[in-house]
Amino acid sequence: MVKLNVNNKVYTVEAEPDTPLLWVIREQVGLTGTKYGCGVAQCGACSVHFNGQVARSCSIPLGSVKPTDRIVTIEGLSATSSNPVQRAWAEVDVPQCGYCQSGQIMAAAALLRKTPNPTDQEIDEAMTNICRCGTYQRIRTAVHAAATLAQASATQKSKA
Amino acid sequence: MKKLIRPGVRSPARRRFIVGSAAAAGGGLALGFHLPFGEAFAQPRTSAGAEINAWVVIQPDDTCIIRIARSEMGQGTRTGLAQLVAEELECDWKKVATDSITPGQNLARKRAWGEMGTGGSRGIRTSQDYVRRGGAAARMMLLQAAADQWKVPVDELTVSNGVIEHAASKRRTTYGKVAAAAAKVAPPDPKAIKLKDPKTWTIAGKPLNRLDTADKLNGSKVFAIDVKLPGMLCAAIKSSPVFGGTLASYDEAKITGRPGVKRVLKVNDNTIAVVADTFWHAKTALDALPIEWNEGEGAAQTSATIADRLQEGLTATATNGGRRNGDALAAIDKAAKKVEAVYSTPFLAHATMEPMNCTARITADRAEAWVATQNSEAALAALSEASGLPLEKCEIYRHDLGGGFGRRGGAQDYVRQAAAIAKQMPGVPVKMIWTREEDMSHDFYRPISQCRMVAGLDESGALVGLHVRVSGQSINAFSNPAGVVDGKDMRQLQGYYEEAGDAQLGYTVPNLLIEYAMRNSHVPVGAWRGVNTNQNAVYMECFIDEAARAAGRDPLDFRRALMSKHPKHLAVLNAAAEKAGWGTPLPAGVHRGIAQFMGYGSYSAAVAEVSVDAQGKLEVHRMVLALNCGHAVNPAQIAAQVEGSVAYGLSATYYGECTVANGRIVEQNFDTYPILRLAEMPKVETVIVPTHDFWGGVGEPTICVVAPSVLNAVHAATGKPVRSLPLKNVKLV
Numbered sequence: 001m002v003k004l005n006v007n008n009k010v011y012t013v014e015a016e017p018d019t020p021l022l023w024v025i026r027e028q029v030g031l032t033g034t035k036y037g038c039g040v041a042q043c044g045a046c047s048v049h050f051n052g053q054v055a056r057s058c059s060i061p062l063g064s065v066k067p068t069d070r071i072v073t074i075e076g077l078s079a080t081s082s083n084p085v086q087r088a089w090a091e092v093d094v095p096q097c098g099y100c101q102s103g104q105i106m107a108a109a110a111l112l113r114k115t116p117n118p119t120d121q122e123i124d125e126a127m128t129n130i131c132r133c134g135t136y137q138r139i140r141t142a143v144h145a146a147a148t149l150a151q152a153s154a155t156q157k158s159k160a
Numbered sequence: 161m162k163k164l165i166r167p168g169v170r171s172p173a174r175r176r177f178i179v180g181s182a183a184a185a186g187g188g189l190a191l192g193f194h195l196p197f198g199e200a201f202a203q204p205r206t207s208a209g210a211e212i213n214a215w216v217v218i219q220p221d222d223t224c225i226i227r228i229a230r231s232e233m234g235q236g237t238r239t240g241l242a243q244l245v246a247e248e249l250e251c252d253w254k255k256v257a258t259d260s261i262t263p264g265q266n267l268a269r270k271r272a273w274g275e276m277g278t279g280g281s282r283g284i285r286t287s288q289d290y291v292r293r294g295g296a297a298a299r300m301m302l303l304q305a306a307a308d309q310w311k312v313p314v315d316e317l318t319v320s321n322g323v324i325e326h327a328a329s330k331r332r333t334t335y336g337k338v339a340a341a342a343a344k345v346a347p348p349d350p351k352a353i354k355l356k357d358p359k360t361w362t363i364a365g366k367p368l369n370r371l372d373t374a375d376k377l378n379g380s381k382v383f384a385i386d387v388k389l390p391g392m393l394c395a396a397i398k399s400s401p402v403f404g405g406t407l408a409s410y411d412e413a414k415i416t417g418r419p420g421v422k423r424v425l426k427v428n429d430n431t432i433a434v435v436a437d438t439f440w441h442a443k444t445a446l447d448a449l450p451i452e453w454n455e456g457e458g459a460a461q462t463s464a465t466i467a468d469r470l471q472e473g474l475t476a477t478a479t480n481g482g483r484r485n486g487d488a489l490a491a492i493d494k495a496a497k498k499v500e501a502v503y504s505t506p507f508l509a510h511a512t513m514e515p516m517n518c519t520a521r522i523t524a525d526r527a528e529a530w531v532a533t534q535n536s537e538a539a540l541a542a543l544s545e546a547s548g549l550p551l552e553k554c555e556i557y558r559h560d561l562g563g564g565f566g567r568r569g570g571a572q573d574y575v576r577q578a579a580a581i582a583k584q585m586p587g588v589p590v591k592m593i594w595t596r597e598e599d600m601s602h603d604f605y606r607p608i609s610q611c612r613m614v615a616g617l618d619e620s621g622a623l624v625g626l627h628v629r630v631s632g633q634s635i636n637a638f639s640n641p642a643g644v645v646d647g648k649d650m651r652q653l654q655g656y657y658e659e660a661g662d663a664q665l666g667y668t669v670p671n672l673l674i675e676y677a678m679r680n681s682h683v684p685v686g687a688w689r690g691v692n693t694n695q696n697a698v699y700m701e702c703f704i705d706e707a708a709r710a711a712g713r714d715p716l717d718f719r720r721a722l723m724s725k726h727p728k729h730l731a732v733l734n735a736a737a738e739k740a741g742w743g744t745p746l747p748a749g750v751h752r753g754i755a756q757f758m759g760y761g762s763y764s765a766a767v768a769e770v771s772v773d774a775q776g777k778l779e780v781h782r783m784v785l786a787l788n789c790g791h792a793v794n795p796a797q798i799a800a801q802v803e804g805s806v807a808y809g810l811s812a813t814y815y816g817e818c819t820v821a822n823g824r825i826v827e828q829n830f831d832t833y834p835i836l837r838l839a840e841m842p843k844v845e846t847v848i849v850p851t852h853d854f855w856g857g858v859g860e861p862t863i864c865v866v867a868p869s870v871l872n873a874v875h876a877a878t879g880k881p882v883r884s885l886p887l888k889n890v891k892l893v
Contacts, residue, residue: 015440016419023440027394032386033379035562037513038596042830045513074379086377093369093796096804097234098376099383099513099562124839130830132513132563133234134807136841138800 003067004029007076010067017063022046024062025073033074033102037130044129047103048073054110074102077109084153085109088146096133103129108143117147210339212301213347214272215245215294217259222322222336224251226258226295229266229273230283231534232372233564234804235859236797237283239370241291243793244284247364248295248356251335252321258371263540264555277535279569279687281760281857284793288855289355296353298342302335305342309333358791358852367796372560384532384559385517389589392519393422393435395581396442397592398451399602400430402459402823403682407432408452418445427580435581439593458682458823466608466681466820467504473631473677474502474612480634480678481648483658486671488616491625495616499710501703503613503883505695507818508606508688509825509833514562515599518578521589522547527554527582529575530591532561534568542572546579565808566687570639571604597828604686605818605825607633609652611699613706616671621711623722625671628656628699634678635692638685644678652676654692655757655864656700661854663693663759665700666729667722683820689808693759693864698885701755701868706881715872716742716754728788728851729756732763735849736786740767749773750781753872755865762789762856766865768842770873776892780810780842780870785862787846790854799846802862806844809866811836817886834888 004011006029013028025034025048034057037045041059048057049072057071065071077083081090085108095101104127111118111126118126123143131139209219217225226245232238242258266273274290299319306324307314310331318325322335335342358365375381400406410432412424420441425433432451436442492498519530520543527547533539539556547554556575561568578592594602609632616625636643636651643651655663656674688694708718716737723730733756737743742752749771756765769782785802792798815834819826827833871882878892 015438019440023438026386027438027440030388031379032382032388035383035513036385036515036593038830040596040829040831043513043835077378081374081378089377090369090373093373093800095234095370095373095376096236096800097513097561097563098373098381101376102379105377127838130513130835130837132511132565132808132835134804134836134841135800136807136836136838137803137844139838140841 002062002065004065004071005067005069006031006071007073015062017061019062020058021048021060021062021065021071022057025057025071031073031075035099035102037100042130043100044103044107045100047106047129049106049110052113054107074106077105083109084146084149085112085142087149088142092138092142092145094135094138094142096135100129100131104131104139108139108146111143112147112150116150118143210343212298212339212342213294214269215291216249216298218302218335218339220336220339222252222334223255223257224249224322224335226256227261227273228258229261229276230287231276231278231536231558231561231564233278233534233561233568235283235801236370236794237278238372239368239797240284240793241287242371243364243366243368244288244292245295247361248292249299250319250322253363253368255322256371260558262556262558263536266537267540267551276537278564279534279566281860285761285855285857292355293350293353296355297348300348300353301345302338302342304345305338306333308345309338309341364793365791366794368794370797382559383514383562384519384530385514385562385593387519387530387559387591389519389521392589392591393437393585394439394442395433395435395590395592396439396446397427397431397433397577397594397598398446399598400453400455401601402453402455403684404458405453405455405823406430408454410452411450415445415449418448421445423585424449425581425584427577431577433581433592435585435590439591443595455823461682461823462821463819466683469679469681470608470610470631473679474610474629476677479675481650482653482673482675483656484673486625488625488627488671488673491671492614492616492627495624496619497617497710499615499617499707501613501706501881501883502610503699503702504610505608505698505885506816507608507683507820508812508816509600509603509818509827510563510565510567510688511600511833511835512561512563512565512567515596516574516594517592518574519589519591520578520582521587522579522582523587525549525553527579528557529578530557530559531575532559532568533572533575534561534564534566535570535572538570539572539575542575543579546576547583565689566691567603569687571686596830600828600833601825604639604684606688606694607635607685608681609633609695611695613699613703615703615707617707617711621713623669623707626669626673628674629677630675630696630699631677631679632695633680633683633685635685635687637678637680649676649678652678652692653696655696655759662761664726666726666756666758667704667719668725669722682823689805690759690860690863693757693860694809694812694867697755697757697864698868698871701757701865702871702881702883705753705872705875719754719756728763729758732756732786732788732849733765735847736765736767736784739786739845739847740769740784742767751873751876753869753874753876755868755872757864758861759864760857760861761854762787762858762861764862764865766862766869768869768873770870770877772874772877772892774893778874778887778892782843782845783866783869784845784847785865786849787858787862788849788851789856789858789861790850791852792848792850795848798848798858801858802846803844805860805863806866807836807841809863810840810842810870813867813870813885814840814887817889
């Protein structure tokens with residue numbers, strides 16, 4: 001029995017310590033927005049936030065996760081898809097099939113937390129997840145749009 | 161209109177599906193049921209309401225549910241088809257939702273929804289007529305119901321955004337209010353249905369956002385791989401790594417007692433499965449299972465033996481179809497200048513982001529499968545065959561695909577496997593998931609081919625003779641032997657056809673000989689986005705550039721001179737050239753390349769701008785693509801498809817290659833089969849030049865011009881032609 005903090009909720013799960021966090025999230029915790037794509041940390045479909053950093057959950061063994069580690073999945077990014085990245089993704093109409101988009105959104109949200117107004121080069125370096133439908137051009141546009149949205153809401157908040 | 165279904169007839173099976181699958185999916189949005197964005201986080205609704213006809217259901221609150229038969233794999237067909245129906249229906253687009261019918265429902269209603277297969281860029285172009293008629297017929301019935309209620313002639317009514325008005329009596333009502341009565345109105349005579357002139361479209365033809373985005377942003381979309389059913393087990397499978405090999409033996413005792421393992425099963429002659437409580441338990445137990453294979457004859461094959469066979473086909477006497485006019489060999493022989501080149505393209509995997517998977521549950525009298533498929537009816541047939549139950553006792557619950565690109569088309573191999581597993585565990589739902597490694601090593605690969613091109617130029621540099629010899633593997637020979645007629649297989653010459661309409665060669669050459677030599681291997685092959693237009697466009701368009709260069713002519717002008725009899729091809733080429741500023745100065749070190757080709761009933765052209773640095777590193781800066789697909793149902797989604805085709809095409813150009821050693825595919829995952837990433841994505845500009853006089857495809861046509869335009873730009877940059885893909889194997893400087 002292991003305790004896991006996922007989306008600010010504590011789950012008690014039973015799995016072998018070598019089980020990848022991805023499969024614990026999908027099969028034990030029951031959150032399927034985080035996707036399996038390659039299992040070898042290449043594609044990023046399994047991206048989650050691990051203590052605030054984007055991480056590829058297929059390559060994190062359960063045994064290395066502490067109960068105090070904070071894991072956030074796509075389901076926990078916001079309650080109503082109100083995160084600026086999700087809003088920008090909708091506005092720019094980014095997804096095609098959508099399978100990789102949870103991971104793309106998690107990667108973009110982590111990038112913007114660290115770099116609120118990224119340059120194209122910073123986007124190139126941070127957004128390394130694979131999309132086979134080829135939504136890359138719209139992802140780039142949407143990351144910039146999300147940065148603008150986030151700054152607009154920050155300004156509003158500071159005025160209020 | 162094929163046949164309007166009598167109103168009020170609703171399949172009980174369909175209701176079961178909606179309710180059952182919503183429960184199965186853990187209470188999330190029901191499968192295939194999508195709300196327009198903006199209402200995204202409303203409670204899921206059922207599709208109860210008045211069925212006006214097969215395509216249109218209207219609810220009392222004016223929600224118009226448009227039924228969709230084709231598969232959605234990201235290409236946007238759901239939204240495009242809904243736009244076409246809504247256009248004729250005259251409903252309020254903001255109140256449109258869609259629902260996906262199942263193949264069981266289609267079967268029960270004598271194919272009221274027509275063909276469900278979604279490949280060959282056919283989703284919209286081959287159903288546009290009957291779905292528009294379905295929308296128009298529903299509108300006529302709704303208006304008739306209002307006219308009956310008000311006792312006025314129907315032609316005194318007007319309708320806009322689902323609001324019906326009778327100006328003379330100043331009365332108005334809405335679709336939602338008359339829907340129940342309209343469902344009882346007799347369907348109109350098909351001859352009385354008049355479709356709108358596309359020039360007057362207000363919903364179709366507009367760059368609207370997709371209808372199905374909301375649940376892709378928050379993790380709530382249920383892909384087939386996410387299905388959960390009560391009592392469900394999970395399976396991992398392994399098929400003979402050598403194609404054509406069979407299962408010899410396995411040592412089950414070595415994995416007994418491993419956590420969660422329930423069964424070790426023979427799926428078929430060449431596949432074994434481990435079934436466990438979780439996929440991870442099944443997969444790790446399978447990895448630990450000692451398995452012996454009878455590898456068979458295929459084990460001796462390598463990339464080199466296959467390449468040798470293809471090379472022999474480049475000059476062999478006997479051929480498998482082609483076309484000719486004039487005497488190309490004599491013309492080339494007599495020509496002032498002769499140009500010759502041999503090209504090659506490799507096997508490619510589809511590598512959809514969602515690996516193959518299927519969940520099946522089979523009892524003595526019912527077989528069900530939850531699956532992502534490009535061909536729901538083929539999936540139903542595969543389930544029926546594998547379960548041994550008649551079609552009427554089978555059902556496929558469709559899930560939107562996490563990528564298709566041709567992989568999830570006709571074969572339905574994963575449905576057969578899941579059914580074979582579930583059949584051995586009656587009543588237990590089993591979710592079979594392939595690992596990425598299984599997916600990469602058991603694809604239906606884009607066929608390998610080579611091509612020898614020879615051209616003759618006269619003193620003025622005009623092309624007087626062209627000889628094209630394609631040698632390569634045939635998709636028809638592997639999966640559709642009936643397509644090979646009298647030993648001839650024209651499918652492999654896609655894009656070189658003389659006939660207009662589908663994949664016509666855009667050049668007129670006075671002496672032309674095009675031939676195909678079929679050289680098959682033991683590697684399974686299939687349709688891969690763009691299919692044979694990909695390889696054939698590389699050969700033709702790179703060689704036309706080489707010929708232009710030999711003639712001392714600008715590649716655009718050289719092409720134009722050959723295209724006067726193909727005005728549509730030419731117009732698209734010109735559109736791309738104009739938007740790209742062909743002939744205008746570029747920054748130092750940046751070079752252009754151009755290409756045009758036709759496939760799937762549409763005309764495409766591209767201009768690429770690239771640079772190659774001193775170390776030979778290639779960068780594609782900008783790509784302009786022009787497309788004439790006849791009618792453009794949603795320009796924004798067409799642009800998305802064009803952008804996607806650049807990513808898929810460039811990935812193949814840079815990296816795509818499946819090699820064969822000891823009879824098996826070497827590349828097993830994305831570390832050895834690299835995929836284009838965001839940093840490598842050029843700026844893509846899409847120019848849509850619809851001529852509004854035909855219906856062409858969108859998902860596939862533009863991919864084939866990506867590689868040749870880039871390769872021609874590389875040639876311009878380095879002065880050296882690239883004749884073999886992928887570029888990762890080529891030293892550019």
